[in-house]
Amino acid sequence: MGLSMPSTRLSRDRREEVLLARTVESALAKAQPALPPDASEEELESAVVYVLAELDEPAADGAAVDGTRMAGLAPFELPIVFLDGLEVTQEVQDLAHPVPLVEGKTTIVRAYLRYPPEAVTVRGELLVARTPNGPWRAVPSLGPAQLDPARSGTGLANLRSRRADLNYSVNFRLPDDLTGAGTVWIRTGAIRRTTGTVLPSLASLAVREVIFHPAAPLRLHLVRLRYSLGNPPVTYEPSATDVTLIASWLRRAYPIAALDLTTTMVTATPTPPFEAVQINAQLTALRAVDVSTGTDARTHYYGLVADGGFFMRGRASDIPQTPTPSTVASGPTGPMTFGWDNDGSYGDWYGGHELGHTVGRFHAEFCGAVAGAPYPFPDGQLSDSDEAFVGIDVGDSALGLPLRIMPGTTSHDVMSYCPNQWLSSFTYSGIYDRLVAEDALPSGAGGAPRSDALAGAGGSPAAVQVVAALNLTQRAGAITSVLPAGLDSGAIAPADSFGVSVRSRDGDDAVLDERPVAFQRSACEEPDDDVTGIVDVVLPALSSVTTIDLLLDGEVLDNHPVGGEATEVGAFVGARPMAGPGDLSPAGLELRWEVPEAPASQRYIVQVSEDRRATWKTIAVGLTEPTITVDPRDFAGDELEVRVLATTGTGTTVFRTDTVPLE
Numbered sequence: 001m002g003l004s005m006p007s008t009r010l011s012r013d014r015r016e017e018v019l020l021a022r023t024v025e026s027a028l029a030k031a032q033p034a035l036p037p038d039a040s041e042e043e044l045e046s047a048v049v050y051v052l053a054e055l056d057e058p059a060a061d062g063a064a065v066d067g068t069r070m071a072g073l074a075p076f077e078l079p080i081v082f083l084d085g086l087e088v089t090q091e092v093q094d095l096a097h098p099v100p101l102v103e104g105k106t107t108i109v110r111a112y113l114r115y116p117p118e119a120v121t122v123r124g125e126l127l128v129a130r131t132p133n134g135p136w137r138a139v140p141s142l143g144p145a146q147l148d149p150a151r152s153g154t155g156l157a158n159l160r161s162r163r164a165d166l167n168y169s170v171n172f173r174l175p176d177d178l179t180g181a182g183t184v185w186i187r188t189g190a191i192r193r194t195t196g197t198v199l200p201s202l203a204s205l206a207v208r209e210v211i212f213h214p215a216a217p218l219r220l221h222l223v224r225l226r227y228s229l230g231n232p233p234v235t236y237e238p239s240a241t242d243v244t245l246i247a248s249w250l251r252r253a254y255p256i257a258a259l260d261l262t263t264t265m266v267t268a269t270p271t272p273p274f275e276a277v278q279i280n281a282q283l284t285a286l287r288a289v290d291v292s293t294g295t296d297a298r299t300h301y302y303g304l305v306a307d308g309g310f311f312m313r314g315r316a317s318d319i320p321q322t323p324t325p326s327t328v329a330s331g332p333t334g335p336m337t338f339g340w341d342n343d344g345s346y347g348d349w350y351g352g353h354e355l356g357h358t359v360g361r362f363h364a365e366f367c368g369a370v371a372g373a374p375y376p377f378p379d380g381q382l383s384d385s386d387e388a389f390v391g392i393d394v395g396d397s398a399l400g401l402p403l404r405i406m407p408g409t410t411s412h413d414v415m416s417y418c419p420n421q422w423l424s425s426f427t428y429s430g431i432y433d434r435l436v437a438e439d440a441l442p443s444g445a446g447g448a449p450r451s452d453a454l455a456g457a458g459g460s461p462a463a464v465q466v467v468a469a470l471n472l473t474q475r476a477g478a479i480t481s482v483l484p485a486g487l488d489s490g491a492i493a494p495a496d497s498f499g500v501s502v503r504s505r506d507g508d509d510a511v512l513d514e515r516p517v518a519f520q521r522s523a524c525e526e527p528d529d530d531v532t533g534i535v536d537v538v539l540p541a542l543s544s545v546t547t548i549d550l551l552l553d554g555e556v557l558d559n560h561p562v563g564g565e566a567t568e569v570g571a572f573v574g575a576r577p578m579a580g581p582g583d584l585s586p587a588g589l590e591l592r593w594e595v596p597e598a599p600a601s602q603r604y605i606v607q608v609s610e611d612r613r614a615t616w617k618t619i620a621v622g623l624t625e626p627t628i629t630v631d632p633r634d635f636a637g638d639e640l641e642v643r644v645l646a647t648t649g650t651g652t653t654v655f656r657t658d659t660v661p662l663e
């Protein structure tokens, strides 16, 4: 008749275990209310003694507890689960929890438990509340955990082997809605054998307070640089994997609540094989235009260069010691493993290193990294040899990247050149503080005057911004662009000029203005490398200037024509598909616009919008010819808003916007 009762019956041992679990539970219910949240070790210990006494003599009045009797109880042999430690970690942590927990970031709680009688495999639940006394919400453990009687005790040394291996802690991921800024309280709930029976447990006595700190986002514009090399030319560009992995890595490793990421594909202006300093100058110009046309001024720009054609070593344009999001950087990417990175792209941690420079982080001088600053742990490690600090990578299930431990002595800080890179507590806290400080900066600093200048609304600009890349060792340099600017744009700290100056001349070659300018030396150089850097300077826009010279020790390295009225930008003509260089880019779309009688100083800026002209992204600056080839695959949708700005630097700027079909 119907289903019979399950035939499995609890063994006598299990029945006793279940009975004991119930008894412990009711003893706990008596002890718990007397305990303050975040009780001290001493308070917890006396609560445990009280509960054990209750178990020993359930009928007795609780007042009978005394230490002499407890000494004979040998609690380590009791078939009861004890708590040896609770660790709350996001990226790296010490048992004393000195690393700030960041709101909105994936958070792992690890419970280190002790079960004296035998090895047992358990699952558990974590109880989480927004007040010290509940209501408690139960969170199930991520998987089973081994409790091994040989791994017991509360000290750092006793916990070491359990902290090093995710299989020996009961691990929980806090629900996202419980990681908002503020305090949460956590304690362990039921601990069960994987067969389902509840183990007697005193672990839940300890209630821990956890504080999530307000955090800033990392605003990042990732510029994927495309270049062609070889004969016949082959086009190289960062893959979708490169972009996905750097985004994932920054979310996992950086102390951020969110990654506000935008990307563009841009053709590299310098001729390959180029150096990072040239890309950094291009990024500086792109960023200057973007910020003046609506991009948040706190946005960092990073250039990704695929290593298929050549390997471009990464560089940052500075290591600013005050919040300076205008500091740009660029670096290589590709599938190489460096012997330890098997996720399919090394551009993630490499980018994390270069971006680290842009938020003020110096090298940790290990494994070949030089010109750095003091670092607190030996050999670039995340921890001293006691492994007080243990790293954790929360992984990314969408990318098949597992939750894993980054051991304190074999993982190394991202600002070193050592293998197995991760962020130490030192770097993590430093970046946290800097990003919070950057977040307090105005979102549109210096943008308005240039917007007016770019839009032609303010007549002739009051100033021009000159961006150039230099290699002092080779005594070479090139002006990347001359942009109309407001006098308050381009905040350049006083610095050494290294002999670099900028000169303005008129049509008769008379010198109107000449001044030393700050040379921003590239960061991340090796001792034998050429000295490279960029110039990013704002000059008064003199009405009669026709040429701007870039000089090193008085010798002209490059010049750039400026001045005159920009001519109107005409309609696009002959927007037509054309064969791209090489098989990798078969669908280039050439756009050309009419500019009759344009002065020699006229240059073109091209912006695109994929959201009906709500936001614009600059894809080219300083074009000398009125044409650009775009790849329809770079854009979503079947049509694209394209805005062309014509500028002569010191003269007026005009623009034209069109809708271009991409099919």
Ligand SMILES: [Zn+2]
Pocket (backbone or CB within 6 Å): 353, 354, 357, 363, 523, 524, 525
């Ligand atoms: Zn570096």
